[in-house]
Each structure stands twice: as C-alpha cells, then as structure tokens.
Amino acid sequence: MAGLLAAGGLVALTPAAQAADTELARNGGFESGLDGWSCTAGSGTVVSSPVHGGTKALLATPAGGDRAQCSQTVTVAPNSAYALSGWVRGSYVYLGASGTGTTDVSTWTQSAPDWQRLATTFTTGPSTTSVTIYTHGWYGTGGYHVDDLSLTGPGGAPVEIPGTPTGLTAGSPTSSSVPLGWTAVPGATSYRVYQGGSQVLTVTGTSATVTGLAAATSYGFQVSAVNSAGESPKSAAVTATTTSGGGGDPGLPDHALVGYLHASFANGSGYTRMADVPDSWDVVNLAFGEPTSVTSGDIRFSLCPAAACPGAESPAQFKAAIKAKQAVGKKVLISIGGQNGQVRLATTAARDTFVSSVSKIIDEYGLDGLDIDFEGHSLALNTGDTDFRGPTTPVVVNLISAVKTLKAKYGPDFVLTMAPETFFVQLGYQFYGSGPWGGQDPRAGAYLPVIHALRDDLTLLHVQDYNSGPIMGLDNQYHSMGGADFHIAMTDMLLTGFPVAGDTARVFPALRPDQVAIGLPASTQAGNGHTSPAEVNKALDCLTKKTGCGGYRTHGTWPGLRGLMTWSINWDEFDNRQFSRNFDAYDWS
Template sequence: MDRFRPLALLAAAALTLSGVTALSSAALAADADLARNGGFESGLDGWACSAGSGTTVTSPVRSGASALRATPAGGDNARCAQTVTVKPDSSYTLSGYVRGSYAYLGASGTGTTDVSTWTQSAPDWQKLTTTFRTGPATTRVTVYTHGWYGTGAYHADDITLVGPAVDTGQPPAPPTGLRAGSVTSSSVALSWSAVPSATGYAVYRDGAKVQTVTGTSATVSGLAPSTAYGFQVAAVNEAGESARSATVTATTAQGGGGTPGLPPHALVGYLHASFANGSGYTRLADVPDSWDVIDLAFGEPTSVTSGDIRFDRCPAAECPNVESDAEFKAAIRAKQAAGKKVLISIGGQNGQVQLTTAAARDTFVSSVSRIIDEYGLDGLDIDFEGHSLSLNADDTDFKNPKTPVIVNLISALKSLKARYGDDFVLTMAPETFFVQLGYQYYGTGKWGGQDPRAGAYLPVIHAMRDDLTLLHVQDYNSGPIMGLDNQYHSMGGADFHIAMTDMLLTGFPVAGDQNNVFPPLRPDQIAIGMPASVNAGNGHVAPAEVVKTLDCLTRKVSCGSYATHGTWPGLRGLMTWSINWDRFANWEFQRTFDGYFG
C-alpha cells in the first residue's frame, strides 16, 4: 500500500479543494483486507490444503502466535488456498511472507490474467507481492500458496488481499427446531427448520463439526452404542456461519450391530485352507482355542469379472495331511460349538474380483451363498486386493459412490446380510492403501496421476458400517502413510499401528476436505492387522511393539511421539496373517494376544 500513498494524498488534496473531502474518505475506506485468517491465528480456518499437507505451527512465525507450514509429498505441491469474494473490474494487491525453498503466492480465477510470484530460497521471512485486476464478470478469486515437489516444507504468514470490499450481508440466523429422529446403535438422524438466506448447514457433535449439508436433515453415523451425544446445527451463507442452535441430546441404541457372538477382545486369523506354502498345512481341528474368528483362505473367482466364487480345498498332493470334507465340516461345527466364528474369505493376493455388472453381482451373491450353506459358515470376509476396487475419475464423494465395481459390491453385501440376518458376520481386510491413504488422495478427478485405488474401500466401509462386524486393515506390506498428525509413518514399530488405528477411531477428512469427513468406526469393530512372523509379510513387529500398540490405544500409555485422539478400552483385538505362519513361529502372535487380554 505504501507505493500508492503519494497518489492518495494528491487525490485527497484535489478533492479538498473542490469541497468533497467526505467523498474521498469513503472511497479510501472501500479498500479492505479480504483474506480470511491470513495470519493463521485460527488454525487453517478458511484455508484448504491439498492432500492434508498443511498445518499451523507456533515457530517460526512472522507475527502473532501461528504460521502455516505445508509439506509437498510425492505428486502433491502442498497447495493451500481460499476463495474470496471480490468486485468485478477492480484492482487488488496480494501480499504475504514466506520462508523456505520454492515458495509461491498467487491468485487464480481472476477473469483476466492469473498471477503468481515466488522465491527460490528464503532462509528468513521474505515478502512476496503481486497485483491483478478482476474481469468484468468476476466475483470470486482463489488465492493460494504452494511449494514444489520434493523440496521440503515451506512456511507462510500474514497473507493479505487488499482492494475494494464487497458487502456480503450478514450471516444467517441460528437454526431452530432441531430434533433427533431415528436412532440406531451407531447413528442418529437429525432434522431442523430451514433458515432464510442460508446456503448450507454445519452439523456439530459434542462441539466438533462433523459434516456440512445443503438440506435440513442429516444422519450422523459412526457412533458408539449406548452413548449420549449432544448435537447442534449452524446455518451458513457467503457472509459466514451463524451461532449454533440449541443442543439436542440423543442416546444411541444398546449393543451396536455387527458384533454377533464375539468376546470383548477377539483374535482373528486366516487359515490356509485352499493352498500350501512354506508354513505348512494346518488342519482346522488343530487350530488352538485362542482363535475366535477363523477366516478360510480363500474363495476365488473363476474369472476376474464373472462374480462366480469357488472354494476348492487344498488337494492332497500339495497338503498330504489334509482332512476329508467330512472331517473339515465336523471341525467347523466343533469350532462353532465352542463359540468360534468360521468365515469364508474371498479374494486374497491372487483372487481379483471385479463386479462390473449387475449379472456379476447376482452371481457373486448366489455363489458365495452356496459356499456358506455347504459348509455351514458364519459369514464372509472381503479381502479384495490388487485392482478389485478402484475409483472412476469423477467418483469423489465416498457417501455416494458411482463406480460400478463399488456400487455392485455394496449391493451384493447388503443382499447377503438380508439373506442371513443379524447373526451374519461380515469382516473386511483392506490394505492401508485402500483406506488410510484416502486421507491424502481419493479418486483421480481432483489431483490426477495417483493410483485410483487410493481410498477405494472407503465407500464400501461407509455403506456397510452398521452391518460391519470387524474391519481389520492390513497394517503390513505398506509404504509410508500420513497420519492425522500430518507426519508420515512407516512399518516396523508400534507408531505405525497406533497412527493408522487412531485414524479409524477418530475419523478423518477424505482427501484433506474438511467438509467431507469419514466418520469414526466403533472400537468394537476394529481388529489391528499384523503379520504373524517375519516370514509372513513386510511389517512384522516384535511382541513388545504389539504390547505398546495396545497399551497406547486402550490405556493411552506407551504412545511414543504420536498423540492419539482418544482412549479405546473396547478395541476388539488383533488380526494376523496367518494362523499357519504363527504355528510356524511357535505361536508367538497368539501368545502375545493371550498374555495381554488373558
């Protein structure tokens, strides 16, 4: 602004001579700083950072108490942006202070020429400034900062956009008439009266914003059974958010669906029933009583897109000690009589299943039902890997999936649940790539270039969350994954399991979108997936690290550097690949579980 001061003084002098000093003051007052929270004193309020790349820090700061720190990673340049209401055909000055290598400041959607300025190296705070003029029909402009790929974190502070202000009016009035409708063990339906001038509504649970909607109703899911929650709603328009409504309290139903007949803490394992490898064949009758859920691996498709699933038991030529069909079925009944659950697991590393058509969906339901009925099984485990699930480019809303392989899988699972009723056990074993990586990437339409499988399980988990008995994400064979602390975590110790599980129990914004939050799952739905031994897969951790993981999540001790967002003594337990490999390792994994949970 300093460089305009002589011109402003001349204008003021001229107007004073003509007797219209008041008009000069009004004209100057029309310029304002339109950037919201440009000093990041209110966290990231008003800003959206790509791939969850941004956070606020208390050091270094240029002024105030906070500044932005954003870290490029992979194919993401850590772009943090906000959209501002502007006047058409008007001049604006964008300024800000940055630190770090390759830090950029710019504006897009100007309606004329988009602008940016940057510095290659700023070891201390450096001011960046650029100007632009809006087009004759431009009313919204996006201002942004970003770094560059692979060059480390940058910092930004005191970002301003100075120019003619726009009267956006007043925020709407608070909503009235908030009431709770249908209640389940894990969800509460809410509705309220419409507010004039509101363009949307923010829903709060116990003081935390959990979702935004455009209508006058919402269902808040991912809740714990037999628990009281307080809900509020605020109305939103371009001028801002209203005060919150009066609080309505609702208590979820008892029990919680999806946990039929399991002990408070359960040990889940996969049994190599259709193949042999270096771990040796283990007869079902020889599986120790410590194992509460036994997943028979695997039912596989006759072709990738047929939907026709077959379960062929290991042939005697490969498994010399394999039991007969009669003995196998008798062992299933004996396990069930002892309170254990025996499931058919579909997929695995080699069993890709793509339900691309309604016909494949229906074949999947009928063929899986035949397996369940023939062996008298308790339910189904979905272990889709590879390219069984991936997202189309325009599929960016996990609550309303469009991709056929996902839509058809959800429909098939709902049909199986309806066929077998409340006692049907449904579990899922996705890799971290398919779930937690959704915190950074979801779909291909927004960012381009990343694998379309990233987060592809999220719509399936969300659609089935009220019927899902267990989610045991495979915390192994995984690359580094960013946690809710916006730090990358790698396999090999308790830290990885703590961070990945905390995301499931806390919920997280999908692809960094704070308005698109994946709700938390109940702790009784979570079993942490770990390899049983160093032979079983990458990511094996020593028993002491398993104990640290459980201590942190159930008692909030031994947490190390990661700060969890809660304490969950009701965490269901552990899953391992596999029972065979654990037997090969002298039952190390089983003994760790038994020693901890008794």
C-alpha cells in the same frame, strides 16, 4: 505524489494518482482477533508473540489433510489494479488471491525463519466485484505466522452479510455420523455447521458429515453462511437419529484373535488341520473361496487334496471339526479372494451368482459368515466415484448389494469381516477416485465406499498393515511397516476418521473400536512388514491405554479395540506360535 508538466502546461498524472487507492483488507494486522477471517478446520488463532507490527499476529497450523488456509472476501472494482502483501514466518507459507476474473495469483516462501515480506499484484476482470485473499501453509509442516496483511486498490461496493441458508437436509445416518446438505447462498465464502446449538464444523462447500455421534441418538443440526461481513442467522433445524449400530457380533470376546487357515492350498508353512487349530484363535477364516473367472461371480471352495497336503482331513472330518470349534464359541468364516482370487462383480448377473455360490459354501460347511479379502484389481476401477458416500461404479455397487443380501439372508448373527490393504483404505486420505491429484492410481481408497456402506453390518475391519509402502498418517508424516508407529497411525485413522483426498467436506467417519482389529503377518516368512512382539505390544499399549506411545500421538484412547488379525494360523504354527502366544499373554487391563 508528483506530476509532470507536459507541453501546453497540462499536468499528466502517474497511474498512482489517477485514482485513490485504499486499504481493503479487514483486520489485516489481526489486532481484532480473527474478525473478518475464516480459517479452515479451526486452524487459525491469534497470538501476541511473535508479531511484526502492533500487538497481535495470526498463527495457523496445518493438520491432517488441511493446509490451514485463512481467507476473507473483499469487494473490488472491475478492471482495476491491486497490490497484495503481508509479512510471514514459517516454512512453505503462501499468500494469494482468487476469483480475480483474470489470472489468480499467489506467492510463497519455502523458509522464513524470521519475518519476510511477500507481495504480488493482480488486475480484476471486467465483471469482477469481489476477490478472496488468503494465506495458507502446507501438508505436514508446522504452524506459520502472518501479520500486517494488506490489499490496496480502488474500493468496491460494501460486502453484505449473506442470507440464511435454506434446504438443509440430513442424509442416511450411520451409527456414528450424519451427512448434511444445503442450498448454496450467494456471497457466502464458508458455512458453519451447528449440532445442538454448538458449532462443530466449518466448510466451504454445501455438504458436510458430522461424525463422532452416539448410536441410536437423535440430534438437531443447523447451518449458517459466512463472509467477511459476518455470519447469517442459523437455518431452520433438521433432526436425524443415528442407527443402532450392529455388526459387532455378541458372540466374540471383548478382545479377539483372528487368523487365516490355509484350507484349500499348500505352501511352505505346512498344513494345519481344523481340529488342531489352537484355542487362541477366536475367528478362523478359511482361505480361500476363489472365482471360476474374474467376472463370473461364481465362487468355489475345495479342501486341499491329501496329495498336496499330507494329513489333510476328509470333508466329513473337516465339517465335524468346524462344529466342534463353534460349540466352544469360535467363529469360522469363508474368506473370498486372496492374492490370486480376483473378483469383479461388474454386472447384476455376477452379483446374483456371487450370492448364490457363497450361500452354497456357507450352508455346506455350516459357516458363521464371510470375510472379504479382495486384493489387487478386484475393486478396480474406482474412477467415476467422486464421493465415497454415494458410489456409482458397478463393481463397488454390486459388491455392496451382494453382501447386504447375504447379511439379510442369514440374520443378525452373520459375521462379516474385511481384510483390505492399506492402499485401498488409508491411502484414500491423500487420494481417492479421480480426485484432484492427477496421476495417482485411481484405485487408491477404493474400499472406502464399501466399508462406509456396510459399516452398520460390519463385524470387523482388519486392514492388512503389511505388504505396503509408506503411508501418510493424520500427522501428515509418512510411516513405514514393521514398527509400532505404523500400526498406531493406521489404526488411529480408522478410529478417528479422516478427510478424503484432503477434502474436509468429505470426512470418512470413524469406526467403532469393537469393529477394528490390526492386521499383521505372523512371521518373517508370511509377508513384508513383520512386527516383533515387543512392537506389537507397544502399539496396543498406545492405542488402548495411551502409554508408551512413540513419535505418533493418537487422537484418542480405545480400550475397546477388538484385537489382532494375522496371516496366518499356519505361519504362526511354523513359527512356534510366537504371534498367538504373545496375544494370549497380553494384559488388556
């Protein structure tokens, strides 16, 4: 370290000599495993090869909506300069510092097939006493390596282990999940959630939802606070009991076929009488009950007139045919909405009108329940709901209330199904509400609060895996319609659960397999995304037996998957019953 001899014989020190810089990053070479580091979603591990220095290095792997961020909080001094560096391998690897009190910094490399050094500098603010240094990858990329990470500069006061969290409470459980919340702990950088003494989640916020639980079961939960100094003692335990479930109608067969019958209109598929619907169909959704106006809530249903539908039954014949179907165990529902039937229950008056008018249709025709087929702008706009677990948008709140009222009126045998588009469900994995992704249509994922609030009343969710653009699966790859992988990826998301808008503190809980059917068009004329019978069988094989899987790897095996839904019975008849015959022939064993 050299100084300069100034006039008058005084020595002027360089900035580097004005204060002693020290190494502040704890375990930056990962020789002590992950000691001092916290990696999101359990994404980090320590490997012995490849390494840049020493004998160990970090390997962190992005998965789902997680970027595999590993971080630690370091004490620093105010108004001081710091240098951050590290050696990395992989694609889209980031190194940065946040909470600097001035301008947070980061640097990255798009591709580092061999070890590459990343470096940046920052200056702390006048009251900054700690910063968080981190490294992360990117969605849809492979694992990345980090070694010899260093932060140098003036040291600050030592970090202390955070205090024990307080205020742990459990929200309203579902049959498979329990939401938790607690009070923030000063100095904590993350929290660990324990179920029955075993750690199940790590989150950075003060809420989490534990999923994958058994119905009608009591569970105990605790939470601890974590920072670079260590982990606090666990909080006092809170217990919660999952609900008994319900929704799955005992009158349905283990594997059911659901189809829409064009009862109120005519198109190129031809008219099919209710009495002529083949026995293959276990659930017949009458298409459609439609509103008198978008916002009225007043739903009407009329049979297709004989002039438009030659051979159409009289109302009396139609009702008799429904009773005959029910006598052999079939379910007949009124489907509300469709492509042209936009319904927006923006007021409580519209909600009440919806309940009374739908009840009138159910009673008149002696139906078994209701299918919600709201499309397009029916659920717009979802802005203002930043958490699907507690919706506030009137359109969503009123729909939930209306359906719960109908369920309570008709009792446990009431069949409730939903047929949303992938845009309104699986796209919530990337975008939800107004979220952090500016510019994305805020209706993305708009069905999630409806499904979540009604999951214990829901008999079947059959998302329309058609008329859809490419959708990202839990493998962070985009999947396109028409092949087995699309249906496998979309269904796997429903049966596994997924973080909403990339937020691991907001996990949409998995549905039960008996609540899920795959929605497809029955023929090439019925909609974009027609899937050949061979590809349909591949999807079923992979999901129920984990055999014959293609490029997508599921997170489980679900032999209890309920079945298939199609648009429509009429189009299947037009196509010589190719869809239903294939379902009838499929071997579920």
